Amino acid sequence: MENSKIAKILFGIADLLEMKEVEFKPRAYRKAAQTIEAMSQDIAGIYKQGGKKALDEIPGVGASISEKIEEILKTGKLKYYEKLRKETPVDTEGLMSIEGMGPKKVKRLYKELGVKSVKDLERAAKKGRIKKLKGMGQKVEAELLEAVKFSKKKTGRMLLGSAMPTAEELIEVLKKTAKIDKIEAAGSFRRWMETIGDLDILVVSKDPAGVMDAFTSLKSVSKVLAKGQTKSSVRLGNGLQVDLRIVDMSSWGSALMYFTGSKTHNIELRKIAIKKGWKLSEYGVFKGDKQLAGKTEDEVYKKLGMQFVPPEMRENIGEIELALDGKLPSLVGYNDIKGDLQFHTKWSDGTETLEQMVRKGKELGYSYMCVTDHVGTLKIAGGLDEKALKKQAKEIAAVDNMVDGIAVLQGAEVNILADGTLDMPDSALKGLDVVIAAIHSGFRGGREKQTKRVLGAMENEHVDIIAHPTGRVIGKRAAYDLDWQKVFDKSKETKTYLEINAFPDRLDLSDMNTHAALKAGCKLVINTDAHHSSHFENMKFGVGTARRAWARKSDILNTLPLKKFMKAIG
């Protein structure tokens, strides 16, 4: 049973209770669900180790919810949830995912029109039954119909890697067309989440109306969802929703915090303000009508008695307590990486020559790079054999000579076979500087089988790195399940390091897996897996993921200078 499944049930309970207009309980269930969803540890494992008592320790989980989690873990279902669903046989999750639908409307439409599903909703709207209800009208009905239509073609969240160029361009255009003193993208974008649901942009301007006009009439806008004096929302042609908010310079910091989130992080901060007898909003920290702080984020955190929390850490998974104690880790920086350890050239499935790739690496300021073309039987990727590797070694030496100030290492990406052995003999791997092993086929094997494969590869004395350890491709292929405790232990034992693959649709390990790995005391590497020199720019997404997992510089091996790095991988 995965955390996400348990969270889903708890969210479901919250929705159903809200429809019944039960007070406060929905919030409690939602809070617990959020915590569980965001936890890096497996909740089944926590229960296995510490029983119900350990569940009680989870923030937001008390006697009643822990009992329910226990029942879910034991039986796979929850009687209380089933009873609620029987009482209100409505697809709350589906209906509430429609823009403009909340618990109150779901309830009314169910009670008065018998709407149980999105399909029912569409039918009722088309028949003009919704506008006849009190408090609703033509506009509500039309908007709902529109929202249903949109939800059908909505593809979900957008990759951070895809959203970043969109955001940067949008900001550039706004800067040119309106009077803007300050502008920054906030939200999950600024927290470097792997995908973003929408884009939040914050602006300081002396001409707010002009900014709103410019924003809502951007070429890329397909629909204006809301337009006000300080806040507007639009949907772009590519489906991305963008919210823009205008604030005073005096509130810039608190507004940036509010807009950056996460929501749960902000709620905790507000509670801290309340305890001090103050109020925290996007306008600042207030004592009565007097603003105590708000101009910068630093100022607001300081006022609350905390360290500045880097945006990547604002997920309310323990960072607030650390910041209050002054014990936040110093995170690995975006410029701390000294060398990329996984990239491909024309020797296998890359599209550029070794020299082109190395020159780009030098431009980025790396002091070493390791070329890791595919070897062995991976024919699609043009796997090299032992002989070809020797030939490539000569070119590597030549390029190493030719390009000053950067060391070129020879590595290889080798396949992990079904039984955990490698498809390349040890004799071929022996002479390489860095050996990367990865699974490229048989993604469907169960947890036990995949764990055995990975552990097998780690036990090979030549293997230094396990690349993209869970095989996931965001939005396309699910991660295979691994027994993380065993993998982490083996990583430490054999000094075989797990990779954070920086490709925007991989980010594998994920932030949560990385967090768990670091907690277990593992060290990691961050690689781009570049197949073209432009892919080297993706390193930032890997570092962002590491920062989200609270990684310090010392946790990431390729922040070390060459000599120390070589010593570390042994």
Added chain:
DNA sequence: GCCGTTTTCGGCCCGACTGTTTTCAGTCG
């Protein structure tokens, strides 16, 4: 239903925007 350096009872984040209202409810983030 959860939580506690004001509390084991009585609180529970805060504000903008919209539509349908003539003072507000619902939704959203």
